[in-house]
Structures are given as C-alpha cells and as structure tokens.
Amino acid sequence: MLYNKFSNYLKEKYGAKVYKLPLNLPVTCPNRDGRISSRGCIFCGEEGAGFENLPNFLEIKEQLKLNSRYIGKNYKSEKFIAYFQNYTNTYLPLEDFKKYINDALAENIVAVYISTRPDCIADSYLSFLKEIKQSKGVDIVIELGLQTVNYHTLKILNRGHLLAEFIDAVLAIKAYGLESCAHYILDIPMDSMDDVIEGARILSALGVNQVKCHSLYILKDTVLGEMYERGEIQPVTMEEYIERAVLFLEYLDPSIVVQRLIGRAPEERSLFCNWAMSWWKIHDSIEKKMTEENRYQGKKFDYLNGRAVNGISEKV
Numbered sequence: 001m002l003y004n005k006f007s008n009y010l011k012e013k014y015g016a017k018v019y020k021l022p023l024n025l026p027v028t029c030p031n032r033d034g035r036i037s038s039r040g041c042i043f044c045g046e047e048g049a050g051f052e053n054l055p056n057f058l059e060i061k062e063q064l065k066l067n068s069r070y071i072g073k074n075y076k077s078e079k080f081i082a083y084f085q086n087y088t089n090t091y092l093p094l095e096d097f098k099k100y101i102n103d104a105l106a107e108n109i110v111a112v113y114i115s116t117r118p119d120c121i122a123d124s125y126l127s128f129l130k131e132i133k134q135s136k137g138v139d140i141v142i143e144l145g146l147q148t149v150n151y152h153t154l155k156i157l158n159r160g161h162l163l164a165e166f167i168d169a170v171l172a173i174k175a176y177g178l179e180s181c182a183h184y185i186l187d188i189p190m191d192s193m194d195d196v197i198e199g200a201r202i203l204s205a206l207g208v209n210q211v212k213c214h215s216l217y218i219l220k221d222t223v224l225g226e227m228y229e230r231g232e233i234q235p236v237t238m239e240e241y242i243e244r245a246v247l248f249l250e251y252l253d254p255s256i257v258v259q260r261l262i263g264r265a266p267e268e269r270s271l272f273c274n275w276a277m278s279w280w281k282i283h284d285s286i287e288k289k290m291t292e293e294n295r296y297q298g299k300k301f302d303y304l305n306g307r308a309v310n311g312i313s314e315k316v
Helices: 006-014 060-075 094-103 123-136 151-156 163-175 193-206 223-229 238-251 279-292
Strands: 018-023 079-084 109-116 139-147 179-185 210-214 257-260 270-272
Touching: 006 018, 006 257, 018 060, 018 109, 060 079, 060 094, 094 123, 109 123, 123 139, 123 163, 139 163, 139 210, 163 179, 163 193, 179 193, 193 238, 223 270, 238 279
Parallel strands: 018 079, 079 109, 109 139, 139 179, 179 210, 210 257
Antiparallel strands: none
16 A cells, blocks of 8 residues: 555545535634734635635535535545535634534534634634534544644744644644644745655654645735745745655655645636646656655654664663
C-alpha cells in the first residue's frame, strides 16, 4: 500500500462507498470580521474554500437533499458524510451550532465533518459533539486549517494563529473522543523541505487522525495574488511539489488517513493553480514516483517512542 487512502478507509469502515456532501453555513471567520483581523489569510478569496457549495441561504436539510440526490446518482453512493466545509463552522453561537448539526443528522449520514480554525475550538462545542457521537452513533471529525508548522510562515500568511493553537485544538479534540484532520499546504514557497518533513512529524506525534494535502493556488483579488503579480512570490515547480508530497508521506504515521494528495481551484478565478495541469495527473505522478522509487507512507516513521534508547537494554 502506497498510502492510507481515504476512499479505502471509508469503504472498509462503513462497508460501502461513502461521499462527502458539502454544506454551506451563513458564517464568517474571526480573521475577517475584525475579532482577530479584517485582512483574512493572504491566500483566501471572498468565497472562502467553498467553490462548489450550494447557497448558504438554503436550509441544511435542503442542501443535503439536493447534494445527496446528485452525488448518490452520479457516484452510486448510499452512505454520506455531512461536511460543513466553508469558512469557520464553529464560529457562531453554540445554540445555532447545535441546530445546524442536528439538522445534518439525516438518514444515511454516517459521519459529520466540520471545518474550522484551531483557535475556534472550545469545550462547550466539543462536549456537545461528544454527546451527538454517543447518542446518534455518527463519527465526528473536526478539520483544522493549519497549512504549515513554520510559525514564521503562519505570520506571513496572516493566519491569525500560530502552532500552539493547533496543538491545543488537537489535544482537546482527542480528549473528547473525537477525531481531527489537518489541512496542510505542501508547497508554500516560504517553506523548505525540512518544514514539510517537520509537518509530517508533528502531525504524527500529535496523533492526528487524518490529513488533507493541498497545493498552493493563487486567486485573483487576494493579497497573495498581488504579491504574485508583483513578482514577490514564485511557486515551486511541479516536480518539487511531487517530491514534497512523497517526502511528507514517508515521514507520516502510516495509520493517519490521507484524504487527498492535491487540491484544486476554479481556473477562471485563479492566477496560478496546479501548473495549468489537471489535478489527477499530478496525483497519478505522485503515486507513480512512489511506486518506481519504492517509497510509501511511514517508510521513515521511526522517530517517536524514545528512538534514542530503543534496543539500549540489549547493548548494556
């Protein structure tokens, strides 16, 4: 097995094909509304990450109905994940959050995935989600936007949080018996190969359950887009992205589920996206490189659990 692929994990766990149904809430982000900053992350467009979402004025049950009808028909899926995808989905009053989550617990929903920021995780929300998991029998996965473990880069990206908040969020999620997923951009130009390796090492040491790898896309009308147009930032090559992805996987705990190897963005709103190459071709190139070079997830996962003293008893 080259890596712990998400589709295989879902089929093994739920006994059928399972697809995410994206849900769009009328929420914003503390990095946009002035609580932390009004600038937002330098790479984030006005629509956030929900490029293919239904309008957020539709009720959750209606969004589920429409998306399940389309995805179930086209991908022959009978079980689904309710995925609160866009912006910061725990950044709203607790009672409103409870209502949205309860509305998402429709028939054939086996899990709820919630995308949010590391600094928007609180005990009251986690306690409610633990109760939902236990009473309704659905899995709860909280997807945290991290992007990099380099705190200098986090400042440049204007994330509004540093690494400590991410560590705190993962530990809190774990304490409540819930699961976590980290979003990680592998090819941030300010990051080196060492940063990519350290990212895999930190995610592994924390026991993150899943990871979602992204390539850096540059949208129009963003701070990052302006930097790109002024020549202040130069994307890494596609070959380097592929190598970074393989290296990241080699250092990653093999038990961590990999949701994706590369992301995508709408071409009409992008100044740069995936080297003008189809995402699946890059995906296939990553797998091809791993196969040809005998590289796989966890190959270099040998750095935890007292590495320096392993076997020392036999030597004394």
